[in-house]
Structure formats: structure tokens, C-alpha cells
Amino acid sequence: MSLFKKIQEKIIPVSTNEAAVILSSPPNINREFVNFKSAYRIGILSNYSDPTSQEIISNYKKQIESLGFECEVLLFVDKKEKDHNVFLQYYNWEDLDRKYMLPYSPKTDRFIFKKYDLLLNLYLQPIPSLLHISKMSHAKCRVGPYIDSMKDSFDLLIPKNNVEDIEQLIKNINEILILNKYERKEV
DSSP states (O other), X not given: OOHHHHHHHHHSOOOHHHHHHHSOXXXXXXXXXXXXXXXXXXXXXXXXXXXXXXXXXXXXXXXXXXXXXXXXXXXXXXXXXXXXXXOSOEEOGGGBOTTXXXXXXXXXXXXXXXXXXXXXXXXXXXXXXXXXXHHHOOOSEEEEEOOGGGGGGOSEXXXXXXXXXXXXXXXXXXXXXXXXXXXXXXX
């Protein structure tokens, strides 16, 4: 192999479509249907598109926490520089592996290995790093919108209307999984 090819491989990362094939299979986890009644720990994955979408997700997190659940959010910010408008926990391009462009940081690893009862995926486009986190997650039930290209990363698919927005997706999730106040299980 020529010196130029070796330098080119070091500088130009492999496209994420090729990286998805190289990945190992997700861990062996007992997945099951979980609704809000049988859940306590809830994780929310989404991408940061604008301040209003972040505000919607933040309000949803507060609503879930006010009902007695434990809730964490992780956003993907699609900018190389740090964004000072993001107040929720996030990761960006600096937190991705240079070769495969997949999440490679303590923030994303913690989110993958935490045993959530429900992992709510609130993004409407296939973003490889978010799909990877969802696929590798140790959550009991991974919930996401019904989109053909993303259905392998979710256990429960939520129908989405023709209108593509996060508020409608949240409304559909709340209706299907029956969002109620958390009731502590008797021991």
C-alpha cells in the first residue's frame, strides 16, 4: 500500500454506513414491553436542532420528573464547536470516534450502560451515533418512531403522523404507554 493511501486512511474517517457493518452485535439483554406504570428510570435520546426543540424536551423531562419518575436526557449537537445555548446534557462531534464516527466518551458510555426501564428516542431522522446508542443500550424497552430505516434500534415502534415534530411524537408516546403518576410497587 502506498504512503499516500496510508495517510489518507488516517486522515479521512470511514463513512458511518461502513462502520455500522463493522460493529459487533448488541449485548444480550432481556428486552420486554414496559409502559410508564412498570417503569421508574427513563432515558431520553434526541438531537439538538434548535432552542425550541430543546425547550420541548426539557419541559417533557420536568413533566416526567414531576410525576415521580427518574429521568435523564442526552442530546446530540451536530456542531463541532461547543454550543453555549445547550443546557441539557449533550455530546457533539468531539465525542465521536474519529475512525467510525460513533460515540466514544464517558457521557455516552454512561448512557449506554445505565439500566433504564424506558429509553425514549425522540429524533425523526436516522442519526448514526444516536442509533448506535439506542441499539447498544441496556434499557429494558427502547421506544422510537416508526421509520423503516431506524426500526432495528427500537423494541416498541410508535406510529407517527404526517406532521414530523417532537411534540406529536411525545403525545403519541404518552397515549400509547399511558403516562400516569409513578406508583411505588409494594415489596
